[in-house]
Amino acid sequence: MINYIPILNILILILFSFIIIIVKNNKKVKFISLASNIFVFFLSIILARKVLTQNIITLSLGDPNNLLGIEFLISKPEAVIGLIFTFVMVMILWYSNFYLEKEVSENRISFFYLLINILLASLLGVIYTNDLFNSYVFIEISTLSACGIIILKDKKENIKATIKYLIMSTIGSGLVLMAIAYIYSITGHLNISNIHEIIITNYQFHRNAVLIILGLFTVGLGIKSAVFPLHSWLPDAHSSAPTPASAVLSALVIKVYVFMLIKILFRMFSYEIVNSFIIMDIILLLGSMGMIFGSIMAIMQKELKRMVAYSSVAQMGYIVFGIGLGTISGTAIAIYHIIGHAVTKSSLFLISGLLIDKTGSKKIEDLKGIGKEMPFTLGLFTLGAFSMVGIPILPGFISKWYLSLTCIEVGRVPLILIILASSLLNVLYYFPIVINGYFGNDNLEGKIYKAKKIPFINLLPIILLVISMVVIGGMSYNLIGLFNI
Amino acid sequence: MNFEIFLPVIVPIVMGLVVGIVKPSYENRNKVVIITTILNFFLVLYVVFFKDNSFYHMVKINEFLDLYLHPDSIGKIFAVLVSSLWILTTFYSIDYMGKSKNLNKFFMFFLITEGVTLGIAFSGNLITLYLFYELLTLSTFPLVIEKGSAKALNAGKKYLIYSFFGATMVLFGIILLYSQTQNLSFVPGGVVGSLVFGNKNLYLMVYILLFLGFGVKAALVPFHSWLPSAMVAPTPVSALLHAVAVVKSGIFALGRMTYYVLGWRVIEFTEGNKYTLILVLLTILMGSFLAIHQENLKRRLAYSTISQLGYIMLALVIFENSSYIGGMLHMLFHATVKITLFFCVGAIMHYEKKTELHEIAGIGKKMPKTMISFSVASICLIGIPPTNGFVSKWFLAIGGLDQGNYLIPIILLLSAFFTAAYLIPIISTAFFKGDPSKKIEISEPNNFMLIPIMILAAINLILGIFPNAIINTIQIAAKKLF
Numbered sequence: 001m002i003n004y005i006p007i008l009n010i011l012i013l014i015l016f017s018f019i020i021i022i023v024k025n026n027k028k029v030k031f032i033s034l035a036s037n038i039f040v041f042f043l044s045i046i047l048a049r050k051v052l053t054q055n056i057i058t059l060s061l062g063d064p065n066n067l068l069g070i071e072f073l074i075s076k077p078e079a080v081i082g083l084i085f086t087f088v089m090v091m092i093l094w095y096s097n098f099y100l101e102k103e104v105s106e107n108r109i110s111f112f113y114l115l116i117n118i119l120l121a122s123l124l125g126v127i128y129t130n131d132l133f134n135s136y137v138f139i140e141i142s143t144l145s146a147c148g149i150i151i152l153k154d155k156k157e158n159i160k161a162t163i164k165y166l167i168m169s170t171i172g173s174g175l176v177l178m179a180i181a182y183i184y185s186i187t188g189h190l191n192i193s194n195i196h197e198i199i200i201t202n203y204q205f206h207r208n209a210v211l212i213i214l215g216l217f218t219v220g221l222g223i224k225s226a227v228f229p230l231h232s233w234l235p236d237a238h239s240s241a242p243t244p245a246s247a248v249l250s251a252l253v254i255k256v257y258v259f260m261l262i263k264i265l266f267r268m269f270s271y272e273i274v275n276s277f278i279i280m281d282i283i284l285l286l287g288s289m290g291m292i293f294g295s296i297m298a299i300m301q302k303e304l305k306r307m308v309a310y311s312s313v314a315q316m317g318y319i320v321f322g323i324g325l326g327t328i329s330g331t332a333i334a335i336y337h338i339i340g341h342a343v344t345k346s347s348l349f350l351i352s353g354l355l356i357d358k359t360g361s362k363k364i365e366d367l368k369g370i371g372k373e374m375p376f377t378l379g380l381f382t383l384g385a386f387s388m389v390g391i392p393i394l395p396g397f398i399s400k401w402y403l404s405l406t407c408i409e410v411g412r413v414p415l416i417l418i419i420l421a422s423s424l425l426n427v428l429y430y431f432p433i434v435i436n437g438y439f440g441n442d443n444l445e446g447k448i449y450k451a452k453k454i455p456f457i458n459l460l461p462i463i464l465l466v467i468s469m470v471v472i473g474g475m476s477y478n479l480i481g482l483f484n485i
Numbered sequence: 486m487n488f489e490i491f492l493p494v495i496v497p498i499v500m501g502l503v504v505g506i507v508k509p510s511y512e513n514r515n516k517v518v519i520i521t522t523i524l525n526f527f528l529v530l531y532v533v534f535f536k537d538n539s540f541y542h543m544v545k546i547n548e549f550l551d552l553y554l555h556p557d558s559i560g561k562i563f564a565v566l567v568s569s570l571w572i573l574t575t576f577y578s579i580d581y582m583g584k585s586k587n588l589n590k591f592f593m594f595f596l597i598t599e600g601v602t603l604g605i606a607f608s609g610n611l612i613t614l615y616l617f618y619e620l621l622t623l624s625t626f627p628l629v630i631e632k633g634s635a636k637a638l639n640a641g642k643k644y645l646i647y648s649f650f651g652a653t654m655v656l657f658g659i660i661l662l663y664s665q666t667q668n669l670s671f672v673p674g675g676v677v678g679s680l681v682f683g684n685k686n687l688y689l690m691v692y693i694l695l696f697l698g699f700g701v702k703a704a705l706v707p708f709h710s711w712l713p714s715a716m717v718a719p720t721p722v723s724a725l726l727h728a729v730a731v732v733k734s735g736i737f738a739l740g741r742m743t744y745y746v747l748g749w750r751v752i753e754f755t756e757g758n759k760y761t762l763i764l765v766l767l768t769i770l771m772g773s774f775l776a777i778h779q780e781n782l783k784r785r786l787a788y789s790t791i792s793q794l795g796y797i798m799l800a801l802v803i804f805e806n807s808s809y810i811g812g813m814l815h816m817l818f819h820a821t822v823k824i825t826l827f828f829c830v831g832a833i834m835h836y837e838k839k840t841e842l843h844e845i846a847g848i849g850k851k852m853p854k855t856m857i858s859f860s861v862a863s864i865c866l867i868g869i870p871p872t873n874g875f876v877s878k879w880f881l882a883i884g885g886l887d888q889g890n891y892l893i894p895i896i897l898l899l900s901a902f903f904t905a906a907y908l909i910p911i912i913s914t915a916f917f918k919g920d921p922s923k924k925i926e927i928s929e930p931n932n933f934m935l936i937p938i939m940i941l942a943a944i945n946l947i948l949g950i951f952p953n954a955i956i957n958t959i960q961i962a963a964k965k966l967f
Contacts (some may be wrong), residue, residue, distance in 0.1 A: 178662060320490065365752070390656075391616075391620075392552075392612065393544065393552075399937050403656075404660040406665055409664070415655075416657055416660060420653045420657055422649065424653050425644070428646075435626075435630075435638070435641070439633060439638065439641075440635075440637075440638050441633035442635065444633070472545065474546055475546070477546055478546075
C-alpha cells in the first residue's frame with residue numbers, strides 16, 4: 001500500500017481540486033483544500049519513513065520498458081523534498097486562509113485553492129517521476145497553474161507579468177520537449193533508468209547530440225527555474241502575485257525544475273558524462289553570476305517584495321553553483337539548499353505580506369520603525385535574514401560552508417570568494433530593513449509600540465516555518481548525507 | 486554534565502531578553518541588571534575555581550557542528566576581567582544613561598553582550614568562537630547606535646560592514662583550514678602540526694586571512710577606522726567596547742588562532758608573522774600619531790586604544806615566552822586603564838557637557854577625585870615604573886630583544902613618548918590651565934559614577950605593584966605553548 005502513496009498524493013490533490021470547483025462557499029473551500037493538503041502531508045511522512053529504511057521505492061504503472069509506461073521512483077532526496085514541500089504548502093495555505101481576502105476578490109478565492117491543489121499535484125509529479133514524458137506533462141500543468149495564481153489579482157501589472165512568464169516558460173517547455181525528442185531518437189526510451197543504461201555505453205558516438213541535449217535541458221529548465229540571465233520574468237511575477245502565491249512560486253515552483261535538471265544531469269546521464277562536456281563549467285558560471293548579480297539587483301530594489309524576489313534569483317545561484325561543481329557532494333548541497341531555501345524564503349515572503357498589509361505600502365522606505373509596531377513579526381524576519389546572511393547553524397550558513405568545502409575538494413579555491421562576496425551582499429539588503437525597523441530616532445518617532453500587532457494564531461504558520469528552518473540547519477549533516485544522486 | 490560552564494553565558498542573555506520583553510520600571514530594571522551582573526561574576530568565579538579541564542557541549546550534531554565550551558586558564562582570566570568590569574560599568578551606566586527613553590532596549594543588549602563575550606572567552610573550538618563572534622557584532626550594534634541619530638546610524642553601519650567584512654575573511658580562513666585539518670578545537674600548540682609541510686602557501690594564506698579578519702575587531706591598521714567612528718556611542722558603551730567587549734574579543738580570538746589553532750611553530754614556518762609584524766608596528770605608531778592631533782577627548786582615547794592594541798598584538802607576532810606574558814598582561818592592564826580613562830572623560834561629558842580638550846581647562850579643581858584617577862590611569866598607560874603599564878611593556882621589550890630584534894624596544898620607547906604626548910596635555914589642561922583666581926566649587930560626579938572610577942584607579946595601582954599572581958597564572962599557560 002505504501003508503495004502507492006506517490007500516485008495517491010497526486011490523485012487526492014487533483015480529485016479535491018474538482019470538488020473545490022463544485023463547492024460555492026469560500027469557507028468550505030478553504031477547509032477542503034487545507035484538509036487535502038494536510039492529508040497529503042501525512043502521507044508524505046509515511047512515504048519518507050518508508051524510503052529512509054528501504055532506500056528506493058519504484059512504482060510502475062504499465063510496463064516501464066514500454067513507451068507509455070509511467071514510472072515513479074522515490075529515493076531519499078525525492079522523499080525528503082516531497083515532505084518539506086508539502087509541509088511548506090500546508091503552512092502557506094494556513095496563512096492564506098486568513099490573508100487571501102486582503103489581496104484577492106471574494107469570487108476568485110476558490111480559484112486560488114483549486115489552482116494550488118493542481119499546482120502541488122504537478123510539482124509532486126515532477127519530483128517523483130522517473131520518465132521524461134510524464135515529467136513534461138507535469139511541467140506543463142505546473143506552468144499553467146502557476147500562471148493562474150499570478151493573474152488572480154487582476155491588476156494590469158499582474159497581467160503583464162503573467163504574459164511575460166507564460167511566454168518565457170513556454171519557450172522553456174519547448175526546449176525541454178525538443179531535448180526529450182532528441183534523447184528519444186538516440187535511445188528509443190523515455191524512462192530515465194532505461195535511457196541511462198543505453199546512453200552510458202554509447203554516448204561517445206553521439207557527442208554532439210548529447211551536448212545539444214544537455215544544452216537544451218539546461219536552458220529550458222533554467223528559464224523555468226530563473227537561473228541568472230534567464231530570470232527576467234521572476235521579479236515581476238513574484239512581486240505582483242498575491243503574497244501566498246509569491247511564497248509558493250519562490251519557495252517551491254522554481255525549485256522543482258532545478259531538481260528535474262539534477263535528475264537529468266546526474267541520474268539520466270551521469271557525473272562522468274556531464275563532466276566531460278563544457279556544460280558544467282557554463283552551469284557553474286551561471287550560478288556564480290546569479291549569486292553576485294541577483295544580490296546586487298536586490299540591493300537596488302525599492303519595493304520589499306521585489307527585493308525578496310531578486311534574493312531568490314541569488315539563492316537559485318547557490319543551487320546552480322552546487323550542481324555546476326559536478327560532484328556528488330556538490331549536488332547534495334544543491335538539494336539541501338533547495339529545502340533550506342524553501343522554508344526560509346516562504347517565511348520571508350509571508351512576513352513581507354504581513355508587513356505590506358499593515359503598513360499599506362510596498363516600499364522599503366515606509367517600513368522604517370516597523371520594528372516598534374510589529375516587534376515579533378520583524379523578529380521572525382530577522383531570523384530569516386540571519387540565515388540568508390550566514391549566521392552559524394542556520395541553513396544559509398551550512399550551504400555556504402559545505403559549498404566552500406566542495407570547492408576546495410575539486411581544487412577551485414578562488415570560487416569561495418564568490419560565495420563569500422555574495423553572503424556579504426546579502427547583509428547589505430536584508431540588514432537595512434531590520435536596522436531601520438528597530439532603531440533610529442527618526443524612524444521610531446510617532447510609532448506606537450505594538451500598534452500593528454498580529455494575532456498569534458495568524459503568525460503561527462510562519463513561526464513553524466522558522467522553527468523548521470532552524471531544525472533543517474541543525475540536522476544539516478544527516479540531511480546532506482541522504483542526498484546522493 | 487558541566488552545565489555550570491554554560492550558566493555565565495546563558496544567564497545574562499536570558500535576563501537581557503527578560504528585560505527587553507517584560508519592560509520593567511526604572512527601579513526594577515536597575516535591580517535586575519545589577520543583580521544579574523554581580524551574580525554572573527560569582528558564576529564566573531565558580532567556573533574559574535571549580536571547573537578544570539571540563540567541557541560543555543551546547544549543540545553537538547556531528548564532528549563539525551560541535552559547539553562546546555571549554556574554559557582554560559587564558560579563557561578564565563579573560564572571563565574574570567569581563568565579568569568584573571561589567572559590574573562597574575553597570576553602576577556607571579545607570580547614572581550616565583539617566584532616565585532617557587529606550588533604556589530597556591539598551592540594558593537588554595548590554596546584558597546579552599556580556600553573555601556573548603563570556604561565550605567567546607569559554608569557546609572550545611574555532612566554530613563556536615566564530616558563532617559568538619558574529620553574535621557579538623549583532624548584539625553590540627544596537628549599543629553603538631543607542632543615540633538613534635542619523636550620525637549614529639551611519640557609524641553603526643560602518644561598524645557593521647567592517648565587522649562582517651572581517652568575519653567573512655575569518656570564515657574563508659576557517660573553511661580552508663577545516664578542509665585540511667578536519668579539526669578546529671583549541672589545543673595548546675595548535676592542531677596543524679606536521680600537516681604544514683608541503684602546504685606552506687595554503688597555511689600562509691589561512692594565517693593571513695584569519696589575522697586580518699580577526700584584526701578588524703582588534704582595530705588593526707588599515708581596518709581601524711570603525712573604532713573612532715563608533716565613539717558616537719554612549720561613553721559606558723565606548724568604554725566597554727574598548728576595554729573588554731569588542732576589541733579585546735578580537736585580540737583574544739587572534740591569540741586563540743595564533744597559539745591554539747595554527748600553532749606558532751606553523752606560523753613561523755610559513756613566515757607569515759613577518760608580514761603581520763609590519764602591520765602591528767604600523768598600528769602602534771599610527772595610533773599614537775593620530776591620537777596627538779585629536780581635539781575631542783573620546784576620539785583621542787580611541788586612537789590611543791588603537792596604538793595600545795598594537796602592543797598586545799606584538800605578543801601574537803613575536804613568538805617568545807616573555808613577549809607572550811607581556812602581551813597578555815597588557816591585555817588586562819589596558820582594559821582596566823582604558824576603562825578608567827573613558828569613565829573619567831564620560832563623567833566630564835555628562836556633568837559638564839564638555840567634550841573638547843580646550844574646554845576642560847581648570848576642571849581638575851572642580852572634579853579633583855575624577856581627574857586624579859584620570860592622572861593615575863594615564864601614568865599607568867605611559868608606563869612609568871612601578872605602574873602596571875611598565876610591567877607589561879618591560880616583558881614585551883624583553884621578548885623583542887630575545888629575538889634579537891632591536892627595533893621593537895625602540896618603537897616601544899618611541900610610542901611611550903607619544904603616549905605621554907597625548908595624555909599629559911589633558912592632565913595639565915585640567916589642573917593648571919584656566920584662570921587661577923577664579924573660585925571653583927568642588928562638584929564631583931554622583932557616587933554611582935565616582936566609586937567605580939576610584940575602584941578602577943586603585944586596581945590599576947595595585948596591579949602595578951603586585952602583578953606577580955597574574956604573571957604566575959599566565960606563565961603556567963605560556964609553559965604549555967613554548
